[in-house]
Amino acid sequence: MDILIFVNFFLVFMIGASLCSWITYEFDNYEIDTSLRNKLFKRSKCDHCGEKLKWYNLFPVFSYLFQNGKSTCCNKQINFKYLALEGFAGVILLLSFSLNSIYLGIIALLVLALVIFDERYLEIPLWINIAMLVWVLNYHQNNSSFEMMQNNFMFALIVFAALLLLYFIFLKVKGYAGFGLGDAILIFSICLHLGLPLGIYAITLASLGLLVKILWVKRYKEQHAFGSWLGGSFLVITLYQEFYGFAGLASI
Ligand SMILES: [Zn+2]
CATH class of the missing domain: 1.10.3730 (ProC C-terminal domain-like fold)
Structure with missing residues (x-):
């Protein structure tokens, strides 16, 4: 060698x-x-x-x-x-x-870190959120899809604003946060990366996963980590897109 x-x-x-x-x-x-x-x-x-x-x-x-x-x-x-x-x-x-595809290796490690932190401490460390956002920006820069990402920006911003609104309404009405702000930042990155409709698919997949988990473990009153499910869905869709998405596009 x-x-x-x-x-x-x-x-x-x-x-x-x-x-x-x-x-x-x-x-x-x-x-x-x-x-x-x-x-x-x-x-x-x-x-x-x-x-x-x-x-x-x-x-x-x-x-x-x-x-x-x-x-x-x-x-x-x-x-x-x-x-x-x-x-x-x-x-x-x-x-x-x-x-x-070193990009995939980096995001896989980041998501793994996200999962263990969120499951253990029920919050997403800021550095993981920043690293994931930087990853998204770099990914599109290097794959000449920066313009596509810019098109996703409005969608991501609207989703993020809606989540913030929801967060504060929940806080006002119930007196505690329904989800973490870290989750909202993560969802912003996911929507920025995947756009429509894949971003919505990722959030739906994560919500379904968490729902199944809650029903499975029968702990309805406890706080559950959502970020780990978001990260997992993000990774699965990104990997799928990487291996099948572009091949699929090429065959059209
Ligand atoms: Zn020693």
């Missing part, structure tokens, strides 16, 4: 794994540590003795393998989830890269 291709593959894998490593830290410390400075620059610590990790402990996947799954400070077992999650994210990104 060409050495340059190998280096490229290795880098892509490491980017996926590092991204996942950061997300895992963020997930574990969400609500505990909310300082932005810490989120970005704080050095990771050993889970057992709290000692700051050295630079050679910080390579996702590889540090774990070379250290035989043991911490170098206190020689205790490092949680296997780090290896599994980082390896998984690295492979997803590498796979999408080798299929020439």
Whole structure:
């Protein structure tokens, strides 16, 4: 194999794994540590003795393998989830890269992060919403469909405004929020990306999914995550469109 291709593959894998490593830290410390400075620059610590990790402990996947799954400070077992999650994210990104659709790998990882955060904390972190919006803008820029996205803008804005109105009416009448503002921002991105009618399909699919889940688990009074269903539908439709949509268009 060409050495340059190998280096490229290795880098892509490491980017996926590092991204996942950061997300895992963020997930574990969400609500505990909310300082932005810490989120970005704080050095990771050993889970057992709290000692700051050295630079050679910080390579996702590889540090774990070379250290035989043991911490170098206190020689205790490092949680296997780090290896599994980082390896998984690295492979997803590498796979999408080798299929020439790294965009799909990135959005798949973002949606996975969205699902675990929303299911666990019942809110969508702002950074995920921003990342998804940036993804949508970049996607259309690079696929020369920017004009199409601009045409979707009005539709997305109207849906977003309607949701805001609904949000405040609900708050006024019931005294609590019916859904999160994060969901409204996510729906804006989805409508901007998919346009009509696919955007409506995605929202309908997500609502049906959540409805089935609520009926299934029979918890009618509790709060349920909606963002994870939205993200899931968004991903499914985007993947479908990517693999069948354009092929379908070409055959017309
Ligand atoms: Zn330690």
